[in-house]
Amino acid sequence: MRKEYSPKPLDIYNLSPDPFTQFGFWFSEAEEQLIANPSELSEANAMVLSTATKDGIPSSRMVLLKCFSPDGFVFFTNYNSRKGEEIDENKMVSLLFFWHNSMRQVRIEGAATKISMTESDLYFNSRPRESQASSALSLQSKTLDNKQKFDSDVNHLATTGKPIKRPENWGGYVVTPYYFEFWQGGIGRSHDRIIYSIDTNSSEKHWNMLRLYP
Numbered sequence: 001m002r003k004e005y006s007p008k009p010l011d012i013y014n015l016s017p018d019p020f021t022q023f024g025f026w027f028s029e030a031e032e033q034l035i036a037n038p039s040e041l042s043e044a045n046a047m048v049l050s051t052a053t054k055d056g057i058p059s060s061r062m063v064l065l066k067c068f069s070p071d072g073f074v075f076f077t078n079y080n081s082r083k084g085e086e087i088d089e090n091k092m093v094s095l096l097f098f099w100h101n102s103m104r105q106v107r108i109e110g111a112a113t114k115i116s117m118t119e120s121d122l123y124f125n126s127r128p129r130e131s132q133a134s135s136a137l138s139l140q141s142k143t144l145d146n147k148q149k150f151d152s153d154v155n156h157l158a159t160t161g162k163p164i165k166r167p168e169n170w171g172g173y174v175v176t177p178y179y180f181e182f183w184q185g186g187i188g189r190s191h192d193r194i195i196y197s198i199d200t201n202s203s204e205k206h207w208n209m210l211r212l213y214p
């Protein structure tokens with residue numbers, strides 16, 4: 001199962017000084033790679049979100065990145081889910097992307113906060129009715145005793161034809177990063193790791209870049 005990784009060595013001087021721009025380059029390449037070589041990991045925007053309780057008990061799950069900008073990385077979920085409850089008590093989270101075709105990993109650490117209700121409405125209203133109905137009726141992460149009834153309620157709501165309103169407990173979070181790591185698998189296991197961390201001595205938001213041992 002040992003795989004030789006593609007030789008695209010990283011150098012601090014080849015990377016953008018802005019981690020969001022650098023993320024954009026890799027994200028576009030991951031999408032192109034997936035179109036060229038579809039694999040079981042077929043969503044470049046699938047990411048592992050890790051949260052922790054206030055006592056530091058961690059938990060991880062996949063979510064979909066919906067957009068990113070210098071303001072941060074946005075995903076949508078149920079605010080009353082386990083992840084939502086954990087973010088309520090501890091806003092520090094991490095995101096992890098793994099792009100198998102290009103042998104790349106990006107680690108992001110930051111603080112998660114809710115986006116505005118208007119932005120959440122905008123996204124909710126763009127979703128297919130089936131997804132809207134499911135989000136409106138799902139008590140995500142709570143015990144479900146009757147799956148058949150839930151499915152039939154979702155189906156009923158989805159087919160009523162009436163507009164489905166975003167429930168207040170469903171919406172987006174934006175993760176504002178203070179740390180990035182870009183990892184590139186290399187030949188002979190000589191992998192590259194470049195980190196970006198915020199320079200706290202600078203009055204402007206400035207990113208310090210460093211290389212780590214693989």
Ligand SMILES: Cc1cc2nc3c(=O)[nH]c(=O)nc-3n(C[C@H](O)[C@H](O)[C@H](O)COP(=O)(O)O)c2cc1C
Pocket residue numbers: 046059060061062063064065075076077078081082083084140141
């Ligand atoms: C590829 C993939 C993408 C997913 N995307 C989302 C998502 O964007 N939002 C979400 O709430 N759950 C998503 N899920 C489901 C979550 O992994 C998880 O089961 C759910 O959010 C409940 O997590 P929690 O109990 O830790 O809150 C996704 C699962 C997979 C496998």
